[in-house]
Amino acid sequence: MLLNMLMSDVLLKNYIDGEWRLSSARDRLPVQNPATAEILAEVPLSPGDEVNQATAAATQAFTDWRRVPPVERVQYLFQLKGLLETQADEISRLITQECGKTLKESRGELQRAIENVEVACGIPTAMQGAFSEDIARGIDEFMIRQPLGVAAAIAPFNFPAMIPFWFMPYAIACGNTYLVKPSEKVPLTMQKIFELIDQAGFPAGVVNLVNGAKETVDAILQHPDIRAISFVGSSPVARYIYAQAAAHGKRVQCQGGAKNPIIVLPDADMQMTTRIAADSAFGCAGQRCLAASLAVTVGDAKTAFTEAISTTAANRVTGNGLDADVQMGPVISPQSRDRIEALIQTGVDEGAKVLVDGRQPQITGLEQGHFVRPTVLQDVPPTGEIARTEIFGPVLGLLHVETIEDAIALVNRSPWGNMACLFTGSGAAARQFRYGAEAGNIGINIGVAAPMAFFPFSGWKDSFFGDLHGQSHHAVEFFTQTKVVIERWPKEWSRQF
Numbered sequence: 242m243l244l245n246m247l248m249s250d251v252l253l254k255n256y257i258d259g260e261w262r263l264s265s266a267r268d269r270l271p272v273q274n275p276a277t278a279e280i281l282a283e284v285p286l287s288p289g290d291e292v293n294q295a296t297a298a299a300t301q302a303f304t305d306w307r308r309v310p311p312v313e314r315v316q317y318l319f320q321l322k323g324l325l326e327t328q329a330d331e332i333s334r335l336i337t338q339e340c341g342k343t344l345k346e347s348r349g350e351l352q353r354a355i356e357n358v359e360v361a362c363g364i365p366t367a368m369q370g371a372f373s374e375d376i377a378r379g380i381d382e383f384m385i386r387q388p389l390g391v392a393a394a395i396a397p398f399n400f401p402a403m404i405p406f407w408f409m410p411y412a413i414a415c416g417n418t419y420l421v422k423p424s425e426k427v428p429l430t431m432q433k434i435f436e437l438i439d440q441a442g443f444p445a446g447v448v449n450l451v452n453g454a455k456e457t458v459d460a461i462l463q464h465p466d467i468r469a470i471s472f473v474g475s476s477p478v479a480r481y482i483y484a485q486a487a488a489h490g491k492r493v494q495c496q497g498g499a500k501n502p503i504i505v506l507p508d509a510d511m512q513m514t515t516r517i518a519a520d521s522a523f524g525c526a527g528q529r530c531l532a533a534s535l536a537v538t539v540g541d542a543k544t545a546f547t548e549a550i551s552t553t554a555a556n557r558v559t560g561n562g563l564d565a566d567v568q569m570g571p572v573i574s575p576q577s578r579d580r581i582e583a584l585i586q587t588g589v590d591e592g593a594k595v596l597v598d599g600r601q602p603q604i605t606g607l608e609q610g611h612f613v614r615p616t617v618l619q620d621v622p623p624t625g626e627i628a629r630t631e632i633f634g635p636v637l638g639l640l641h642v643e644t645i646e647d648a649i650a651l652v653n654r655s656p657w658g659n660m661a662c663l664f665t666g667s668g669a670a671a672r673q674f675r676y677g678a679e680a681g682n683i684g685i686n687i688g689v690a691a692p693m694a695f696f697p698f699s700g701w702k703d704s705f706f707g708d709l710h711g712q713s714h715h716a717v718e719f720f721t722q723t724k725v726v727i728e729r730w731p732k733e734w735s736r737q738f
C-alpha cells in the first residue's frame with residue numbers, strides 16, 4: 242500500500258494525534274535506494290512546532306492512557322504484533338529498498354523488532370512493584386512503578402524497523418505516550434509501521450511520528466513536557482544528546498558508535514570462525530553497531546585465518562539486496578562510500594597492506610549504486626587512526642598478538658566498548674575473556690553478540706552514555722518512576738466493625 246502511495250504522493254507525512262498530517266517544512270530531503278540511486282520519496286525536515294504539536298497530543302493522551310490497566314494496554318501490542326507479522330514481507334522489502342541490506346537481513350531485523358513487542362506484552366508482570374509487610378509494628382512499605390509521561394526515540398539509519406522497538410513497546414506498555422523521530426535517511430519503514438500502529442487502534446496521541454533531522458531533534462531535547470529520550474546513533478551525536486537532554490532535566494539513554502574486535506585463538510575451528518567473522522564484518526555491508534571491525538589473531542592462528550578470511554571476503558556476492566543470491570548490499574549514501582574509501586587509504590598510508598580491495602567496484606546494472614566490496618587490511622597499526630575510527634563499512638582490519646593476555650589488553654585499550662568476541666575451543670580461555678574484556682556485549686564463538694529482547698542491549702565506554710540500556714527490564718526501569726509508600730493504619734483511628 243505504501244509503495245503504491247509513493248508513486249503518486251512522494252512526500253512523507255507525520256502521524257500526530259491519531260491522524261496523518263502534512264508537514265509545513267520548507268526543507269525536504271530525497272530518500273534514495275542506495276543500490277540503484279532511485280528516489281523513493283521525500284522526507285520533510287519538520288520544524289520544532291510539529292514536535293510541539295506531537296508533544297501536546299501525547300501529553301493530552303497520557304492522562305487517560307496511564308489509567309488504562311496494563312493488561313488492557315498490551316492488547317494493542319498483541320494487535321500490532323499480528324499486523325507486523327502479516328505485513329512482514331512488505332516491511333522487509335521496504336527496509337531493503339531504503340537501507341540496502343539483503344532481504345534475509347531485513348527479515349531478521351523485523352523479527353527482532355517483533356520480539357521486543359512480545360517481551361513488552363509481559364508488562365503486567367514486568368512492571369510489578371514490591372511489598373514488605375511489618376517494616377515496623379503495624380507498618381507496611383511498598384514500591385510501585387508509575388509511567389513518566391511523554392517519551393521520545395531518536396533513531397539511526399542502519400536498523401529502521403528494529404531500533405525504535407528497543408524502546409517504544411516498553412514505553413507505551415508502561416503507560417507512557419510516545420514520539421518517534423526516525424532517521425531522515427530511512428523514514429519509509431516507520432511510515433509503513435505507523436500505518437499498522439494506526440490499524441492497531443491505539444487511542445489518538447499515544448504514539449506519534451515526526452520526521453526530521455537536527456532542528457526536529459533539538460526541539461525534542463528542549464521540550465519541557467518530554468520526560469525521557471532514547472537515542473541510538475554515532476558517538477559524537479550521542480554525547481550531544483546526552484548532555485543536552487540532561488541539561489534540560491530529562492532521563493536519557495544514548496547508544497553510540499563502535500569499533501568491535503574479534504579475537505581468534507589458534508584452537509578455534511577455523512572454518513566456522515571464518516564464516517562467522519565474515520558475516521559479522523561484511524553483513525549489512527558492515528553497517529551494524531555490532532559488526533566486527535578488527536580481527537586480532539593470536540599465535541599460530543595468523544596464517545590460516547588471514548588466508549581464509551581473504552578468500553571469503555573476495556568471494557562475497559555484492560549487489561542489490563532484493564536479489565536472492567546477493568550476500569551484501571550497498572552502503573547508505575555516496576558520502577558514506579567516499580568516507581569509507583578515504584579511510585581505507587588512511588590505513589594504507591599508515592602502513593597496512595590491502596589484502597582484498599573493495600574500492601570502486603563495478604557492479605553490472607547498478608553503476609549508480611553506493612557500493613564498496615568487502616575489504617581486508619593486514620598489519621593495521623594498533624594505535625593508528627584506522628584501528629580507532631569507526632568505519633561503518635565492509636572493512637576488516639587484521640592485527641596480530643602472541644598471547645590472549647595481549648589480546649585482552651588490546652581490547653581494553655580501546656575507547657569503545659560495544660562488543661568483543663573470542664573464537665576458541667577452550668572453556669578456560671573463554672572464561673578469562675568474558676571476565677576481563679571491557680565491553681558490554683561479549684560473544685564466545687559468536688560474531689554478532691546482539692542481545693535478545695529479554696536481555697538489555699549493553700554497551701560500555703564511548704559506545705554508551707547513560708546507565709539503563711534498551712530492551713527488557715532495563716527498559717521497564719527507564720520508562721517508569723518508582724514511588725515508595727509507607728502505610729500505618731492504627732486500629733484506634735478506624736471505625737470498629
Ligand code: NAD
Nearest residue numbers: 396397398423424454455458474475478496497498499530
Ligand atoms: P547519526 O548519529 O548520524 O544519526 C542518528 C540520529 O541523530 C538521526 O535520527 C539523526 O537525524 C540525528 N542527528 C544526526 N546529527 C544530529 C545533530 N547534529 N544534532 C541532533 N540530531 C542529530 O547516526 P547514523 O549515521 O544514522 O547511524 C550510524 C551510527 O549509529 C553508527 O555510529 C553506529 O555505530 C550507531 N549505532 C549504534 C547502535 C548501538 O546500539 N550502540 C546501534 C545502531 C547504530
